[in-house]
Amino acid sequence: MSDFELNRRGLIGAGLIGATMVGLAACDKATLAPGVSKADFAGAIKAMRGVVGDEWVFGDPEAVTPWKKNYIPDPEGRHVPVGAVAPKTVEEVQEIVRIANKYRQPIWPVSTGKNMGYGMATPATPGQIVLDLKRMNRILDVDPELGTALVEPGVTYQQLKDYLEENNIPLWIDVPTVGPIASPVGNTLERGVGYTPYGEHFTFQCGMEVVLPDGQVMRTGMGSIKGTTAWQAFKWGYGPYVDGLFTQSNFGIVTKMGMWLMPKPPVYKPFMIRHDDMADVPKIIEAMRPLRVSSLVANCNLMMSASYQLAMFKRRNEIVPDGRPLDDASVKKAAKANGLGMWNTYFALYGTEQTVAAIEPIIRAQLTASGGEVMTAAEMEGNPWFHHHATLMQGGLNLDEIGLLRWRGAGGGLAWFAPVAAAKGKEAEAQTKLARGILDKHGFDYTAAYAIGWRDLHHIIALLYDKSDREQEKKADACYRELVSTFGENGWASYRTGVNSMALVAEQYGQVNRDFNKLLKNAIDPNGVIAPGKSGIV
Ligand SMILES: Cc1cc2nc3c(=O)[nH]c(=O)nc-3n(C[C@H](O)[C@H](O)[C@H](O)COP(=O)(O)OP(=O)(O)OC[C@H]3O[C@@H](n4cnc5c(N)ncnc54)[C@H](O)[C@@H]3O)c2cc1C
The missing domain is CATH 3.40.462.10 (FAD-linked oxidases, C-terminal domain)
Incomplete structure (x- = not known):
C-alpha cells in the first residue's frame, strides 16, 4: 500500500475525510491556471510522468481528490488543485521545476500537506499542481552530541520521535498539536509553534537545502562550504542571511532542513x-x-x-x-x-x-x-x-x-x-x-x-x-x-493565514513590503511557477 493510501486511510479512520467530502463535492471545479492551455497542462503531466513514473503523478480530477480536502471556508471553490506529483529525490524535484518553467505550469510545494485550518495541501490560486514531498522522508543525520538533525520534507514528527527512541538518543523534539501527521519542515516553513522551550520553530532551524525556481540547488548557512561540519551548528553563514526568505514564501522548494533538538532535562x-x-x-x-x-x-x-x-x-x-x-x-x-x-x-x-x-x-x-x-x-x-x-x-x-x-x-x-x-x-x-x-x-x-x-x-x-x-x-x-x-x-495583523486570505493579509503589511516581495519574486521566479499567491506574492 502506498504511503498516500496509508495516509488517506489514517484520516478516514479519524473520521475526517468523510466529514469534508460533502463540502468538496459542492465546490469541486478545478480550473487551469491563467495562461496555461489544456495542451500545456497535458504536456507538463506527461513530462512529470517521465521523471517520477506514472504512479506518482495524479492528473485527473478523481485521482487528485486526496489533495483537495481542506477545512477552511472556500465557498467559491478557488482552492482546488488540478494535479499532484510526488518526487522521491532532489534531482526529480529539479526536473519537475524545469518542466513547470517549460509549460508555465504552477506547482504548490507541500511537505506533509497537513496545514489543517490553513488550507491543508490546497493552493492559494486555482490551477496549480501540488508538489507533494511526502515520499522524501529520510532522516539524514542526528548528532546526539550537538543535538541537531537534518531531515527531508516528508519526515513526520512521529518518525523523528520514533527514531530518537529506537536509537536511545536522549533528545526531545518540539511538536505542533497535530505532530504525529505533520512535518518539521512544513511547520517550520510556516513559522509554526510548539510548546517546549524550543517551540519557536524557525528560531531553532539551522541550514537549508533549496531547489530554486530555475532548478539550481542552493545550500544556506554553512551548507555550501565543502567539508563543513557546522551546517547544522551555525545558522548565519556569511553575507545576507537568506533562510527567512524561504519561509511563508514562494521563492524556492526546501528539500533538506537542519534543526536543533533539546536535550532531555533531568x-x-x-x-x-x-x-x-x-x-x-x-x-x-x-x-x-x-x-x-x-x-x-x-x-x-x-x-x-x-x-x-x-x-x-x-x-x-x-x-x-x-x-x-x-x-x-x-x-x-x-x-x-x-x-x-x-x-x-x-x-x-x-x-x-x-x-x-x-x-x-x-x-x-x-x-x-x-x-x-x-x-x-x-x-x-x-x-x-x-x-x-x-x-x-x-x-x-x-x-x-x-x-x-x-x-x-x-x-x-x-x-x-x-x-x-x-x-x-x-x-x-x-x-x-x-x-x-x-x-x-x-x-x-x-x-x-x-x-x-x-x-x-x-x-x-x-x-x-x-x-x-x-x-x-x-x-x-x-x-x-x-x-x-x-x-x-486596529493595528493587529496575522502571523500566518490560510490560502483563502493570503492576499487580504498581505494588503495589511503595506505597499512597500508587497513591492519588495514582488521585486524578489520577479527576479528569482520570472515565470511565476512556484506557488503563486503564497503569502499574497504572485
Ligand atoms: C487541531 C489543530 C491544531 C494545530 N496546532 C498547531 C500548533 O500547535 N502549531 C502550529 O504551528 N500549527 C498547528 N496547526 C496547524 C497545522 O496543522 C500545522 O502547522 C502543521 O504542522 C502544518 O502542516 P505540515 O507540517 O504538513 O505542513 P505542509 O502542509 O506540508 O506545509 C505548509 C505550507 O508550507 C509551505 N511548504 C511546505 N513544505 C515546503 C517546502 N518543502 N518547500 C517550500 N514550501 C513548503 C507550503 O506553502 C505549504 O502549504 C494545528 C492544526 C489543527 C487542525
Whole structure:
C-alpha cells in the first residue's frame, strides 16, 4: 500500500475525510491556471510522468481528490488543485521545476500537506499542481552530541520521535498539536509553534537545502562550504542571511532542513493555572510576561479558553442546545465539571531538582497573586486536558485537538485566525473583546487561546463551523474576512493565514513590503511557477 493510501486511510479512520467530502463535492471545479492551455497542462503531466513514473503523478480530477480536502471556508471553490506529483529525490524535484518553467505550469510545494485550518495541501490560486514531498522522508543525520538533525520534507514528527527512541538518543523534539501527521519542515516553513522551550520553530532551524525556481540547488548557512561540519551548528553563514526568505514564501522548494533538538532535562514539571473569569485575561498576561521575558518560564505558554478546551473532547450540543448562543454560564458550568477554569494556562519547568525547586516558589507567588489556582500533576491526575498539555510540553505526540473539527455538526469546518499582539494585558483584553463581538455577530463561538511567546502573543482563534452546511460556510467566510479587516484596522495583523486570505493579509503589511516581495519574486521566479499567491506574492 502506498504511503498516500496509508495516509488517506489514517484520516478516514479519524473520521475526517468523510466529514469534508460533502463540502468538496459542492465546490469541486478545478480550473487551469491563467495562461496555461489544456495542451500545456497535458504536456507538463506527461513530462512529470517521465521523471517520477506514472504512479506518482495524479492528473485527473478523481485521482487528485486526496489533495483537495481542506477545512477552511472556500465557498467559491478557488482552492482546488488540478494535479499532484510526488518526487522521491532532489534531482526529480529539479526536473519537475524545469518542466513547470517549460509549460508555465504552477506547482504548490507541500511537505506533509497537513496545514489543517490553513488550507491543508490546497493552493492559494486555482490551477496549480501540488508538489507533494511526502515520499522524501529520510532522516539524514542526528548528532546526539550537538543535538541537531537534518531531515527531508516528508519526515513526520512521529518518525523523528520514533527514531530518537529506537536509537536511545536522549533528545526531545518540539511538536505542533497535530505532530504525529505533520512535518518539521512544513511547520517550520510556516513559522509554526510548539510548546517546549524550543517551540519557536524557525528560531531553532539551522541550514537549508533549496531547489530554486530555475532548478539550481542552493545550500544556506554553512551548507555550501565543502567539508563543513557546522551546517547544522551555525545558522548565519556569511553575507545576507537568506533562510527567512524561504519561509511563508514562494521563492524556492526546501528539500533538506537542519534543526536543533533539546536535550532531555533531568526534571520536567508541568503546571496548569486555573482562572475562573473570562475577564481575567489581562491579569494572566501581566503575570506571565515577566516570567517569560526573564525565561524563568522557558516554554511557550498556552492560555486556553474553556470553550476551546471543551471543543477538544466535547460536542457543542453537550454544552448548549443547537441554535443557542454559547453563553459563559453554560461554559463555566461544563468547565468546572471537568476540572477546568474559564482560562487554563499551561507551562512547565525544565531543569534539575535544584533549579526547579528554586524557581517554583517564585512562579507560584506570582501566579497566585494574579488570582490563579496553581495546579500540578498531583492535583490533575487523570484529567485528559492536563494530560494533553503535559504531553505536548515534553514534545509528546497525540491528536486530541482534532476533536475541534467535530464541535459543530459533521462537516469539519475550521479556519485559524491568528493575529499578533504585544504581550500586554490591555492589548489581549481588547483583542478578546473585539473577537467576541465579531464572532457573536456572525453566530460563531469564541473558541480561542493565546500562545504567550517571549514578548508577543499569538491570539489563536479557531473559527469552527459545519462545512457540510453551505450557508454556514458562507457565513464563516464573511466572519473570517471581517475578523482580518477589523483587527487590521486596529493595528493587529496575522502571523500566518490560510490560502483563502493570503492576499487580504498581505494588503495589511503595506505597499512597500508587497513591492519588495514582488521585486524578489520577479527576479528569482520570472515565470511565476512556484506557488503563486503564497503569502499574497504572485
Ligand atoms: C487541531 C489543530 C491544531 C494545530 N496546532 C498547531 C500548533 O500547535 N502549531 C502550529 O504551528 N500549527 C498547528 N496547526 C496547524 C497545522 O496543522 C500545522 O502547522 C502543521 O504542522 C502544518 O502542516 P505540515 O507540517 O504538513 O505542513 P505542509 O502542509 O506540508 O506545509 C505548509 C505550507 O508550507 C509551505 N511548504 C511546505 N513544505 C515546503 C517546502 N518543502 N518547500 C517550500 N514550501 C513548503 C507550503 O506553502 C505549504 O502549504 C494545528 C492544526 C489543527 C487542525
